[in-house]
Amino acid sequence: MEVIIVREDRIGDLVADEIAALMARKPDAVLGLATGSSPLRTYDAVADRVAEGTISLARARAFTLDEYVGLAEGHPCSYRTVIEQDFVSRVDLPTDAVQGPNGGAADLAAACASFESAMREAGGVDLQILGIGTDGHIAFNEPASSFASRTRVKTLTDQTRLDNARFFDGNVDAVPVHCLTQGLGTIMEARHVVLVATGAGKAEAVRQLVEGAVSALWPATILQHHPHVTVFVDDAAAAQLE
Numbered sequence: 001m002e003v004i005i006v007r008e009d010r011i012g013d014l015v016a017d018e019i020a021a022l023m024a025r026k027p028d029a030v031l032g033l034a035t036g037s038s039p040l041r042t043y044d045a046v047a048d049r050v051a052e053g054t055i056s057l058a059r060a061r062a063f064t065l066d067e068y069v070g071l072a073e074g075h076p077c078s079y080r081t082v083i084e085q086d087f088v089s090r091v092d093l094p095t096d097a098v099q100g101p102n103g104g105a106a107d108l109a110a111a112c113a114s115f116e117s118a119m120r121e122a123g124g125v126d127l128q129i130l131g132i133g134t135d136g137h138i139a140f141n142e143p144a145s146s147f148a149s150r151t152r153v154k155t156l157t158d159q160t161r162l163d164n165a166r167f168f169d170g171n172v173d174a175v176p177v178h179c180l181t182q183g184l185g186t187i188m189e190a191r192h193v194v195l196v197a198t199g200a201g202k203a204e205a206v207r208q209l210v211e212g213a214v215s216a217l218w219p220a221t222i223l224q225h226h227p228h229v230t231v232f233v234d235d236a237a238a239a240q241l242e
């Protein structure tokens with residue numbers, strides 16, 4: 001695991017450099033996209049480079065990590081809507097080249113299985129962008145998630161619902177209780193994982209990720225067993241590292 005401590009306003013460009021290098025090497029690469037605040041500067045930087053013509057995602061495909069269960073299609077907080085707004089609509093990635101787990105499906109288990117098949121058929125994820133929750137979750141794999149888990153239904157913890165209430169006008173009751181999420185086993189199959197964490201609120205999770213014992217109680221620690229992980233953190237998120 002490579003840990004790069006850098007000013008927050010540099011992180012977006014550095015992750016965009018990783019994506020640019022991948023796209024130059026493999027124009028039909030498969031990207032793994034996270035929602036939330038952490039990747040926003042990366043998405044801005046990639047959108048700028050697509051506009052300049054230095055990156056093209058026209059032949060790429062992408063898979064999102066997770067989705068709330070039960071939000072109506074087009075709901076402003078659904079991760080499908082959010083990723084469309086934050087990223088897909090601003091780059092040359094064809095809309096139908098982006099797929100996420102379908103949290104509106106009548107049969108959620110079947111939706112998870114078909115999402116996993118689609119990822120497999122696409123050849124797997126080349127570069128997975130990740131954030132990390134204050135409780136150490138990646139995607140929505142909350143503490144005690146199995147390291148072998150695949151895409152499935154999960155219950156969000158109270159902490160994550162509180163953390164995400166800011167996207168729902170501060171109303172924690174509006175945050176769904178369930179989600180579909182790629183499993184830790186699914187994420188571990190990505191060929192390169194790039195995790196971004198900024199701010200003091202992430203310091204304990206980053207300490208566990210980098211220096212903690214590998215434990216399902218801090219799900220991100222499984223990344224210590226991944227052969228190619230790059231972690232970008234600012235000073236505040238790195239503050240508890242030895």
Ligand code: F6R
Nearest residue numbers: 034035036037038131132133139
């Ligand atoms: C989002 C996701 C989550 C977030 C995490 C951090 O698709 O899977 O694991 O990455 O909750 O969220 P932010 O970046 O908003 O602090």
